[in-house]
Amino acid sequence: MKYRVEEQVLRGFHYAVVDEVDSILIDEARTPLIISGPSEESTDLYYRLNQLVPKLTKETHYQVDEKAHTVSLNEDGIREAEGLLHVENLYDDIHNNLVHHIIQALTAHHLYQRDVDYMIKDGEIVIVDEFTGRLMPGRRWSNGLHQAIEAKENVRIRQENQTLATVTFQNYFRMYDKLAGMTGTAATEATEFKTIYSLDVVTIPTNRPLIRTNYADIVYKTEQEKFHGVVEEIAELCAKGRPVLVGTISIEKSERLSGLLKRRGIAHNVLNAKYHELEAHIIAQAGRLKGVTIATNMAGRGTDILLGGNAEFLAEDQVKQMATGGKEVSTTEREAVIGQMRARVEEEHNQVVALGGLHVLGTERHEARRIDNQLRGRCGRQGDPGSSRFYLSFEDDLMRIFGADRIKRLMESKLIQWEENMPLEHGMVTKSIEIAQKRVEAHNFEIRKDLLEYDNIMNRQREVIYEERERILEGRDLRAHVQSMLEEVADEAVDRFFHPQQSEEAWDPKGLADWARGKFGIELELPADRDAARERLQAAVKAAYAAREQALGAEPLRGLERMILLQFMDTKWKDHLYAMDALREGIGLRAYGQRDPKVEYAHEAFDMFQEMVMRIKEEAVEFIFKVRAVREDVPRPAVFNVAAQRLLHPESERFAPPPMPEPVPEAVPGLAGGLPFGGFPRGAPPPPQSEPATPFRRTEPKVGRNDPCYCGSGKKFKKCHGQSA
Numbered sequence: 001m002k003y004r005v006e007e008q009v010l011r012g013f014h015y016a017v018v019d020e021v022d023s024i025l026i027d028e029a030r031t032p033l034i035i036s037g038p039s040e041e042s043t044d045l046y047y048r049l050n051q052l053v054p055k056l057t058k059e060t061h062y063q064v065d066e067k068a069h070t071v072s073l074n075e076d077g078i079r080e081a082e083g084l085l086h087v088e089n090l091y092d093d094i095h096n097n098l099v100h101h102i103i104q105a106l107t108a109h110h111l112y113q114r115d116v117d118y119m120i121k122d123g124e125i126v127i128v129d130e131f132t133g134r135l136m137p138g139r140r141w142s143n144g145l146h147q148a149i150e151a152k153e154n155v156r157i158r159q160e161n162q163t164l165a166t167v168t169f170q171n172y173f174r175m176y177d178k179l180a181g182m183t184g185t186a187a188t189e190a191t192e193f194k195t196i197y198s199l200d201v202v203t204i205p206t207n208r209p210l211i212r213t214n215y216a217d218i219v220y221k222t223e224q225e226k227f228h229g230v231v232e233e234i235a236e237l238c239a240k241g242r243p244v245l246v247g248t249i250s251i252e253k254s255e256r257l258s259g260l261l262k263r264r265g266i267a268h269n270v271l272n273a274k275y276h277e278l279e280a281h282i283i284a285q286a287g288r289l290k291g292v293t294i295a296t297n298m299a300g301r302g303t304d305i306l307l308g309g310n311a312e313f314l315a316e317d318q319v320k321q322m323a324t325g326g327k328e329v330s331t332t333e334r335e336a337v338i339g340q341m342r343a344r345v346e347e348e349h350n351q352v353v354a355l356g357g358l359h360v361l362g363t364e365r366h367e368a369r370r371i372d373n374q375l376r377g378r379c380g381r382q383g384d385p386g387s388s389r390f391y392l393s394f395e396d397d398l399m400r401i402f403g404a405d406r407i408k409r410l411m412e413s414k415l416i417q418w419e420e421n422m423p424l425e426h427g428m429v430t431k432s433i434e435i436a437q438k439r440v441e442a443h444n445f446e447i448r449k450d451l452l453e454y455d456n457i458m459n460r461q462r463e464v465i466y467e468e469r470e471r472i473l474e475g476r477d478l479r480a481h482v483q484s485m486l487e488e489v490a491d492e493a494v495d496r497f498f499h500p501q502q503s504e505e506a507w508d509p510k511g512l513a514d515w516a517r518g519k520f521g522i523e524l525e526l527p528a529d530r531d532a533a534r535e536r537l538q539a540a541v542k543a544a545y546a547a548r549e550q551a552l553g554a555e556p557l558r559g560l561e562r563m564i565l566l567q568f569m570d571t572k573w574k575d576h577l578y579a580m581d582a583l584r585e586g587i588g589l590r591a592y593g594q595r596d597p598k599v600e601y602a603h604e605a606f607d608m609f610q611e612m613v614m615r616i617k618e619e620a621v622e623f624i625f626k627v628r629a630v631r632e633d634v635p636r637p638a639v640f641n642v643a644a645q646r647l648l649h650p651e652s653e654r655f656a657p658p659p660m661p662e663p664v665p666e667a668v669p670g671l672a673g674g675l676p677f678g679g680f681p682r683g684a685p686p687p688p689q690s691e692p693a694t695p696f697r698r699t700e701p702k703v704g705r706n707d708p709c710y711c712g713s714g715k716k717f718k719k720c721h722g723q724s725a
Helices: 021-030 043-055 075-085 096-110 147-154 169-173 187-197 223-240 251-261 271-286 311-322 331-355 369-376 397-401 405-412 427-474 477-496 509-518 529-551 553-591 597-626 650-654
Strands: 015-019 032-040 063-067 070-073 118-121 123-128 161-167 178-182 218-220 244-247 270-271 292-295 356-363 386-393
Touching: 021 147, 021 161, 021 169, 021 178, 021 405, 021 427, 043 075, 043 096, 043 118, 043 147, 063 096, 070 096, 075 096, 096 147, 161 169, 161 427, 161 553, 169 187, 169 427, 169 529, 187 369, 218 223, 223 244, 223 251, 223 356, 223 386, 223 509, 244 477, 251 292, 270 271, 271 292, 271 311, 311 331, 356 369, 369 386, 369 427, 386 397, 397 427, 397 509, 427 477, 427 553, 427 597, 477 509, 477 553, 477 597, 509 529, 529 553, 529 597, 553 597
Parallel strands: 015 178, 218 386, 244 292, 244 356, 270 292, 356 386
Antiparallel strands: 032 161, 063 070, 118 123
16 A cells, blocks of 8 residues: 555564454454455546547557457547546556556447346346346446446446455454464463464463352343342342442343333443443442342453552542642642552452452343353452353343243143242253354354365465565566566467467468557567567567666666556556455355355456456556656646636626636656656646636625525526526
């Protein structure tokens, strides 16, 4: 994403230490990391270039090769397009993307037919599968082709977000030479850490013996009964003075429980996303006498819950109260307050310990055992007493989706006289829930593993493209690299026009000569012999490149080459990511044809990558030959000249045409001014006027759109003189 080495900020991948490593490397790893941005193209551009197509003539200005499914502009076509667009050079650094979009517009008109390649359904272009004839909603052609067809059919062009870069968490962190992390709840995921990241999980014993009591789960028939039981236990513990930490899985559930506690008159604090800024204070005081705290998720809460409260936080609050009205609190007074709070906290600590410590109450089991363990681990720390219990119902997602059918049938049977608000507490229930959680964890592991297997295919391409980009960015052997690309492009063209599997009568030396003239401006006669034509073309291309270097200078050409290669690589890579996303979405259907989707994905991804690499080379070297140096002080004409407005209503003659803003080119390192690759000037200066326009000042009240028209016709203003042209 950068065009200079000094602009890069990410350091080398040497050593990574990850806090809450299970949350990052496992929970978050089900979806890839994506950097995206809005598409740079203006939708108006596609409509305007679509209007250009009828003004160009087939064979005179461009050739259509239906066999190769390509369209190419010739020299006459380039000059005609430059004249129609009022552009001095289509291949300069401002307008370089126009050629691509002109070709896509021509392709849309000549190679894609309505009701054959696509259909219009509900105002959208829907692709038709060429093999099955079925519609493929949601799929889109890449490289601006879909937008060109939308412009051709005059339907709304959809603005899209463009993926700039993507990588899975697994492949990102595996780039580091050394990887480590810490968390309190990794033991249950030891297999995945070893399989995916080659990391061993080491369990460190607690500093002091653990004396926490983990009670068996209590299950109710309905969620309403469960919350009733939760409130009853909170009220009972609060009456004794014992602090309670209540865990919920969502803000909605925490708000619901808070409302029930308010009705019972039980004071409590709520910790969720709405009160995030109060997190440290709420957690720090959750261990005080009669303290009740409701929290949505306890993972990664950095503040310890101290029995009796946190003296420093209490002292800070007391000092703030003393400092009201601008009063200054002396150091002596501050120290005295801290001393008082410490004595108070020590006394409360002893009382809470005597009552049994903090009680953790979970209102629902999470799909991962680790999350439950994180909640449980908030009590019984550093040798303190504590206890925990989970309340469940058969309406909870985990119980409803992943099992407990046998228990539910037992509860609903006539053998048990089930009464309202009657709980079930049994070790078998706890065991069944743990089995359900293991099923969910295994299911999620398969999702992450599947995502990684697909991304491994993409990762090999990513490594190649980023390594190549880094090499170009640093300018290592750039001249030799460009020469190698020229040779490859020339060889590929020779194979295309002198195909080894075709007869010699089908070879096309004239077509190759025309191709060389269009790409590099080289005039040469080529023999009908394949090897001789290759040798002569390679020599001509090398000579043209040397002449180009001599004309521009070695250093300016290196800077130009670096910028052009980076820009073409970035643009094609973004389009490739888009195409790969589309391929990934539909590849699973190959399984119905008894084919392995991953193998099919690997084959097609390889072909697409090879095609992208060749297009980068071919278009970049062509651009290097055709770009022209422009002095920065020479004004450049806009792409689309703005015609003077034709004012239709007599009353509007008083208004002057609004001035269009001057385009502000953004400087590009290594090029003489202009917008970055893919840029496009949105506005143009207005035509010169003989004298400056006089601003209009309204003296009468403004007529509303729905007001009666001032002409007396009886119609609304918007239906009469207020109609737009």
